Amino acid sequence: MKKLASNIMILAFCCGMISSAFSADTICFESRKGSSEVTKRDLKPGLPNVKCSSKTGAVLWWGDPFDGTVPLGDMPLLGNIPPGKAVVKPRAEKLAILPMCAVACHNGVGPTFIPPTLPKDKKPKPLPTMEGLLPDAKNLQHGRGGLWCLDCHHTTQRNKLVNNFGDPVSFDQPQLLCGKCHGDKLRDWRDGIHGKRIGEWASTGKKRWFVCTECHNPHNVQDGARNRGFIQIEPETPPQLPRGMKNARHELLPGVSH
Amino acid sequence: MAPKKTPLADPVKEQPSECPAQAASAEPLAPGKTTTSRRDFLKAGGMLSLSSLMGAGALMAQSDEARAAIEWAEHFQGNYRLMTPKEKAEARARLEKRYSAEYGKKVTVDGTEAQPNVLMGYALNVRKCIGCRRCVKACVAENNQSRGKEAGQNIEWIQVLKMERGEFSKEKMNQGYPEGLGIQVGGNAYSPAGTVLEGQYFYEPAAVPEKDATYMPIACMQCEKPPCVKVCPVRTTYREPDGVVVIDYNWCIGCRMCMGACPYWARRFNLTTPVLPKEEMNPVTHYLGNRPRMRGVVEKCHWCLQRTRQGRYPACVEVCPVGARKFGNLLDPESEVSLILARKNVFRLKADLNTFPKFFYFYD
Ligand code: SF4
Numbered sequence: 122m123k124k125l126a127s128n129i130m131i132l133a134f135c136c137g138m139i140s141s142a143f144s145a146d147t148i149c150f151e152s153r154k155g156s157s158e159v160t161k162r163d164l165k166p167g168l169p170n171v172k173c174s175s176k177t178g179a180v181l182w183w184g185d186p187f188d189g190t191v192p193l194g195d196m197p198l199l200g201n202i203p204p205g206k207a208v209v210k211p212r213a214e215k216l217a218i219l220p221m222c223a224v225a226c227h228n229g230v231g232p233t234f235i236p237p238t239l240p241k242d243k244k245p246k247p248l249p250t251m252e253g254l255l256p257d258a259k260n261l262q263h264g265r266g267g268l269w270c271l272d273c274h275h276t277t278q279r280n281k282l283v284n285n286f287g288d289p290v291s292f293d294q295p296q297l298l299c300g301k302c303h304g305d306k307l308r309d310w311r312d313g314i315h316g317k318r319i320g321e322w323a324s325t326g327k328k329r330w331f332v333c334t335e336c337h338n339p340h341n342v343q344d345g346a347r348n349r350g351f352i353q354i355e356p357e358t359p360p361q362l363p364r365g366m367k368n369a370r371h372e373l374l375p376g377v378s379h
Numbered sequence: 380m381a382p383k384k385t386p387l388a389d390p391v392k393e394q395p396s397e398c399p400a401q402a403a404s405a406e407p408l409a410p411g412k413t414t415t416s417r418r419d420f421l422k423a424g425g426m427l428s429l430s431s432l433m434g435a436g437a438l439m440a441q442s443d444e445a446r447a448a449i450e451w452a453e454h455f456q457g458n459y460r461l462m463t464p465k466e467k468a469e470a471r472a473r474l475e476k477r478y479s480a481e482y483g484k485k486v487t488v489d490g491t492e493a494q495p496n497v498l499m500g501y502a503l504n505v506r507k508c509i510g511c512r513r514c515v516k517a518c519v520a521e522n523n524q525s526r527g528k529e530a531g532q533n534i535e536w537i538q539v540l541k542m543e544r545g546e547f548s549k550e551k552m553n554q555g556y557p558e559g560l561g562i563q564v565g566g567n568a569y570s571p572a573g574t575v576l577e578g579q580y581f582y583e584p585a586a587v588p589e590k591d592a593t594y595m596p597i598a599c600m601q602c603e604k605p606p607c608v609k610v611c612p613v614r615t616t617y618r619e620p621d622g623v624v625v626i627d628y629n630w631c632i633g634c635r636m637c638m639g640a641c642p643y644w645a646r647r648f649n650l651t652t653p654v655l656p657k658e659e660m661n662p663v664t665h666y667l668g669n670r671p672r673m674r675g676v677v678e679k680c681h682w683c684l685q686r687t688r689q690g691r692y693p694a695c696v697e698v699c700p701v702g703a704r705k706f707g708n709l710l711d712p713e714s715e716v717s718l719i720l721a722r723k724n725v726f727r728l729k730a731d732l733n734t735f736p737k738f739f740y741f742y743d
Contacts, residue, residue: 139623152700167484167662169486172520174513174516179511179513179700180698181513181516181517181520181694181698182517182520182521182697182698183692183697186691186697206546208654272660275530280496306477312715312718313705313715313718314705314715314718314719314722314723315702316702317697317699317700317701317702318692319697319703320691320692320715321690321691321692322687322690322691322692322696322706322707322708322715323690323707323708323711324707324708324711324713324714324715326690331702336700336701336702342490342719351507351588351700351701353509353584353586353587353588354509354511354586354587354700355511355585355587356510356511356512356582356583356584356586356587357511357512357513357515357516358583359512359580359581359582359583360533360535360538360580360581361530361531361532361533361535362530363530363531364530364531365530367738369579369580369581372576372577372578372579372580372581372582373576373579374576375574375575375576375577
């Protein structure tokens with residue numbers, strides 16, 4: 122029965138992906154691929170909601186920075202921001218499998234999911250269904266082996282994250298979870314020094330805040346092929362060569378020593 | 380068509396104001412009104428005095444008489460900074476008309492002045508930048524630069540310089556000192572010049588950031604004491620009260636003195652007639668900002684004046700996927716830039732030149 126349910130789920134998921142691939146819409150991604158995506162359209166004649174890169178598909182320009190946003194929920198120590206000035210794009214509806222999480226498998230009542238029978242150690246166990254749905258689960262790179270799923274995901278409410286006190290946290294407010302360990306980053310993010318905001322530049326202006334998971338993939342933040350916290354992405358095209366310059370090979374030779 | 384600009388024709392602009400043609404800038408633009416005869420007179424007079432200096436066909440070729448008059452008036456308008464508010468408004472209205480016809484859509488040319496108690500500042504986190512060049516392309520999407528295929532037709536204001544990362548390792552502790560009496564120029568910590576690459580602008584890997592690379596985006600630093608402003612012979616480039624160094628493109632004679640003076644390689648020259656497809660043109664412009672330029676004038680980053688004077692972040696700030704770019708009011712202690720100056724390690728590029736940039740680099 123459970124197998125059937127999961128198969129149906131996978132089928133539904135694939136169908137969703139195929140149908141989106143066949144529609145004629147241009148879909149661009151905002152910060153990183155696989156995170157918040159937008160479909161290109163006109164806000165009004167001549168004003169597109171986004172302009173996208175023809176090479177990478179990244180959003181380069183927003184016609185309306187607040188398109189599709191909702192107010193940022195309550196956050197401790199944010200009392201100095203007037204209501205309505207901080208908005209976010211809801212993440213929950215973009216996460217493709219989230220609606221299924223709490224109903225299909227992890228409804229929180231199955232015998233193996235009641236807290237008393239949780240595994241003894243925190244070693245993530247291979248769960249083929251889960252890995253099929255979420256490839257990142259196969260190779261969790263966060264916390265150098267010290268973390269496992271339920272440190273961040275709520276035990277019984279699988280469509281929620283979990284905060285310091287075991288209370289559920291919406292996927293729209295991952296900062297309440299991430300700030301548990303990355304307090305310095307949370308402080309800088311709160312003050313606008315870390316992370317990204319778009320909208321009005323005045324400190325009292327209205328801004329769309331990008332939340333942690335819009336830029337970082339929490340499941341592979343430590344990917345070894347790079348040396349910073351941000352995933353490797355395809356760069357945009359290099360500048361045009363000046364008139365008369367055939368190639369840029371001179372840049373690959375060390376300069377003369379002095 | 381852009382107004383005809385030849386070095387020979389430009390000294391005419393400097394003629395004393397009794398010159399009948401000069402008065403054309405104050406002439407209200409009202410095609411079809413009773414001013415027609417006067418305009419014809421001016422046109423004829425101008426033709427006579429100028430026919431030896433500029434191609435006689437330049438204005439005659441205009442089939443549309445109203446448009447010819449616009450270009451005529453535009454050609455003889457004064458230095459934007461010295462214009463009265465009325466003249467400024469007229470100059471902008473003229474441009475709106477010309478651009479709207481040229482690009483087939485409603486183009487606005489804004490003239491919003493600097494706001495009091497605002498000193499714009501910029502901060503960039505060099506540790507975070509991954510060299511993806513999205514800022515470069517976002518700038519082009521916003522600021523109506525030329526984007527042709529031929530050499531010299533593709534203008535980008537931001538350059539991203541890739542550098543080898545210096546390393547502080549025990550093995551290299553005693554390396555990198557200059558030999559003999561030499562003074563080390565270039566290189567990096569522990570590696571002398573001649574053994575490391577000096578920097579790359581044209582890097583093109585499959586994915587960034589590459590290991591052991593540091594990326595440093597460079598554009599106009601909006602100096603407090605800008606060398607480019609000092610050298611401009613016609614004073615068409617100047618610093619606005621909110622800290623942005625701007626150019627009145629119409630008054631620029633294309634001598635490129637400023638390009639030679641700028642220590643940050645920030646200025647670009649329109650060597651060819653700019654190639655700007657109609658559908659890609661951004662119709663929201665500012666007179667001192669992103670309005671379409673003509674051949675033979677210099678342009679550079681102006682912190683998206685058309686956006687920032689209306690309160691919106693510059694395009695490069697919004698697009699940066701890693702949030703390395705921060706913009707705000709230096710006079711507001713709560714602004715993002717002020718907080719960075721207070722908390723982070725900050726430096727300015729070539730601070731020893733005493734240009735006092737308002738663009739700061741920082742790292743965590
Ligand atoms: S967009 Fe940001 S990360 Fe990319 S090159 Fe520009 S400053 Fe660097």
